[in-house]
Amino acid sequence: MIRRNFLADAEAAQKYIDGVKRLKDPAQFPWRGRNNLSMYDVFVFWHHQSMMMMTPPSQSDRNAAHSGPAFLPWHRYFLITLEGFLRRALNDDDFRIPYWDWTADAELSESVTSPVWSNSNLGQFAGSDWRVRLEMSLRTGDLRETDRSLQRDLGGGQLPRRSEVRTIIHDQSAYDVPPFNSSSPRGLRNLTEGWIGPERIHNSVHVWVGGDMSLSSSPNDPVFFLHHCNVDRIWAAWQERNPASGYLPDMSAPDTLQFHRIDDALYSIFEETVTPGDMVDYKRYYEYDSLSDLADLGT
Ligand SMILES: [Cu+2]
Structure with a gap:
């Protein structure tokens, strides 16, 4: 089953919108034991918790899902799990999450005018119906209950360009390199996550959307999953381009890399x-309609 471009497949786009609305509804998908919270909110909680779990606890950079090798497989697992819930919500075994190709929007003279943000697409989630129920407190960093509309501040900085994504996929021969954190000097993972490199790929998109997308509770914005689907597509394209380069590190790495070893x-x-x-062979779960826009695959 195929993950498709959100803007090129109106049916997939509408299913995604319908699916997250159903999953967000506590009457349809309750978070058992948590009043008025839904299974969608579970994903907000899960993401926040991953960022609170420092790996190892003696430092404050690498956590269980970011600033380390597990960044790509953890988010792949996160999306596959949401995808399963959306299939149930939609009663559609063939549904797969679409991706937001922000490199296409980077080419627009005004990226904020992309149809991604129209009211028939994701613009509607910034209205009053979609309620943020869990948010990261900017004061304490803790997750707390709230009841407010979604916040965005579109257009902060620059969306990554396709040429930069292609350069990373073509130039990086290693998946990740020591010290396997945000200061790893090269490797697909750190350049894609965006702690280094001229365009700060994944991180810059969170900044560009702004508002809720800049918090540990960023999955509150449904664009989170479309963004991470495109990030996952970068890993998939790199895997096809570099079939001999596997995931790193293996189990010979020290315990300080627990949660990140293969x-x-x-x-x-x-x-x-x-x-x-388990996350390396993504084709067990889905394929992408296109990878050749991101890498020369010689086929
Ligand atoms: Cu994340």
């Missing part, structure tokens, strides 16, 4: 064990 359990709030290694 056979470690990724941080989850569900009772299941999924490892980075």
